[in-house]
Amino acid sequence: MRLLLIEDERELAAALSVALSKHGIVTDHTMHLADAFELTRQNAYDAILLDRRLPDGEGLTFIPKLRRAGIDTPIIVLTARNEPLERVEGLDFGADDYLGKPFLVEELMARVRAVLRRPPNLAEPDIVAGRMMIDPLHLNVTVDSTPLDLPRRELLVLVALAKRKDKTVLRSTLEAAVYNYEEEIQSNALDAHISRLRKRLLDANAGVAVHNIRGVGYLLKEE
Amino acid sequence: MRLLLIEDERELAAALSVALSKHGIVTDHTMHLADAFELTRQNAYDAILLDRRLPDGEGLTFIPKLRRAGIDTPIIVLTARNEPLERVEGLDFGADDYLGKPFLVEELMARVRAVLRRPPNLAEPDIVAGRMMIDPLHLNVTVDSTPLDLPRRELLVLVALAKRKDKTVLRSTLEAAVYNYEEEIQSNALDAHISRLRKRLLDANAGVAVHNIRGVGYLLKEE
DNA sequence: AGCTCCGCAATGCTGCTGCAACCTTGGCAG
DNA sequence: CTGCCAAGGTTGCAGCAGCATTGCGGAGCT
Known part of the structure; x- marks a missing residue:
């Protein structure tokens, strides 16, 4: 020293x-x-x-x-x-x-x-995908460092996908990420969220795409 | 804090x-x-x-x-x-x-x-947002270098938002920044503070705006 | 006493969200 | 190749959760 x-x-x-x-x-x-x-x-x-x-x-x-x-x-x-x-x-x-x-x-x-003695950081690292930057802890999403305003359910879907970028996420996993066990859904609500999320990502030129894996789930990929 | x-x-x-x-x-x-x-x-x-x-x-x-x-x-x-x-x-x-x-x-x-201030927190630097300058340690806020006098709770909300400028701040985070666990709030007190803070920022022509992210929290942005 | 701050609650409004109807796509069998 | 079906995609709509605003009264400070 x-x-x-x-x-x-x-x-x-x-x-x-x-x-x-x-x-x-x-x-x-x-x-x-x-x-x-x-x-x-x-x-x-x-x-x-x-x-x-x-x-x-x-x-x-x-x-x-x-x-x-x-x-x-x-x-x-x-x-x-x-x-x-x-x-x-x-x-x-x-x-x-x-x-x-x-x-x-x-x-x-x-x-x-x-x-x-130094206090270390225990922060969950940001996820980079396309032009997006996602802070999964604070549910924060930016595109080219301007904030992207997403509705809560769409946001949760996006974060769940981003955490496993380039890997398939089971449909059931997504449902679990967005709904708690008390909220049962009797329709294609999740599909609707995916659809709306896609539109928003496109409008924002986010540089990522949500792909479907038929019969299994979804997958977030840079384009 | x-x-x-x-x-x-x-x-x-x-x-x-x-x-x-x-x-x-x-x-x-x-x-x-x-x-x-x-x-x-x-x-x-x-x-x-x-x-x-x-x-x-x-x-x-x-x-x-x-x-x-x-x-x-x-x-x-x-x-x-x-x-x-x-x-x-x-x-x-x-x-x-x-x-x-x-x-x-x-x-x-x-x-x-x-x-x-100790590493890696380093010195908490002043935050510049719009016409505002915020010293998060001493809780000083100025607009065009004239001091802005804010009620305590509104000040805490503002600083919490400013520390994460352009990023979402969870509702729960804001509540934690303003209330301790003994002070339970049974109403929309936080919303009221936001509303009043907005008015004050507008009156002071602070050059920033508080955006809401439905179901998630709030976000401070320059306008 | 006069003042500000603050929690509370009533009111109005916005837009998210679940739903359902309808359309598109992909896989498969004949 | 064609037809069929199931899975997924899209979109309008109605309901309602969540948010914004504001007046009121109590509490605390000068």
């Missing part, structure tokens, strides 16, 4: 470097914001430790600058200015955490570890 | 809920870890506020349990046990942040925002 320490008190910086090294952490140190920016461009740091009071300005201003440059490295602000409202200020500048001096190295380490 | 508050002091919990609601945050509250686990399975919270001392055990033990279940929601520990070593312990249990009681609601808000 590699950290960047931006801190103007030499002794503190030295002590921190030693302490962190015992945790297997490599620390780059600078006293100036200008240098710091250059360093972040040349190295991929796991986190940045930032003092507020620095010879060439308020440390917080460094954060937006970094973010604007597209660098998302977590930042922990270390400072003697530890009043609640100052902490609010620091966090709202974009800092990931804020730690008042003096502090235990143990606590700093814990906060670094906490900052590095 | 939706939080889960796990806290056994009724008064504190109630006060917090009220305070947070003024920041546009919907809060679900429970006093028991067992309930909390169930709630996290049923709802997608943006963050969890966790007390350490709870009737059915040490709150920290909840964190690994949650992580093992694959739930990575950021957790902020709220506690009177605020010695440095206790903070280390909390963070190493997997908490994302640790805040000693008593605290300012302002600081809690700032820490929540900071936690939500």
Whole structure:
């Protein structure tokens, strides 16, 4: 792990470097914001430790600058200015955490570890088919990134088909996707939905077609 | 934004809920870890506020349990046990942040925002839609850079829609964005908010329109 | 007290949806 | 090749679920 320490008190910086090294952490140190920016461009740091009071300005201003440059490295602000409202200020500048001096190295380490833990995405991936993009979780359909407004039943049919693009979907599966077991249908309602869906996909120039597999079910294919 | 508050002091919990609601945050509250686990399975919270001392055990033990279940929601520990070593312990249990009681609601808000900014959420950028600019973290809305003053519930609806501009937002998602599970609505309250929001957007000449998708939800589009 | 916000409910309206009637297509047997 | 039938396709229609709008009164805030 590699950290960047931006801190103007030499002794503190030295002590921190030693302490962190015992945790297997490599620390780059600078006293100036200008240098710091250059360093972040040349190295991929796991986190940045930032003092507020620095010879060439308020440390917080460094954060937006970094973010604007597209660098998302977590930042922990270390400072003697530890009043609640100052902490609010620091966090709202974009800092990931804020730690008042003096502090235990143990606590700093814990906060670094906490900052590095990342929440992963558990989103269901979008489905691409023809010009369409389908978000099955939010029932969202776009054609060439303009939203497509579909009635609920047609939408459910489409999503069920899209989830198994290029593969046949049994008629019974489609019925299950659109109707719950309480709603029994005594007619060709499903066929009607397919028909209307086809028309809408055609009008929207969606780049896909719904094929019928006689006696089995349906299938969504790019055309 | 939706939080889960796990806290056994009724008064504190109630006060917090009220305070947070003024920041546009919907809060679900429970006093028991067992309930909390169930709630996290049923709802997608943006963050969890966790007390350490709870009737059915040490709150920290909840964190690994949650992580093992694959739930990575950021957790902020709220506690009177605020010695440095206790903070280390909390963070190493997997908490994302640790805040000693008593605290300012302002600081809690700032820490929540900071936690939500962490990768891969990155900084939640301002949303531009029509003439509007929306800061989803601070719930600021401007039209042509003059601030737009909206009632709380309408504001929450708007932000929820704006976060998914040009994409459908499920009705249930909107309800979750505006109400917590204790506030049951037995009428078309949400529809009423939409209607009033539309009127306000029109009056303000915001350059956006709220479309309905029958049986599914709503969608915010530039016009 | 005056104000806004908000939930509720009554009203009117839109267009989805199931149905059924009718048309088209594909498979198969003679 | 032709005729037949079943499966699927299309479309008008009526009913109604879902949505939009608005006034009212209570609650909360200044």
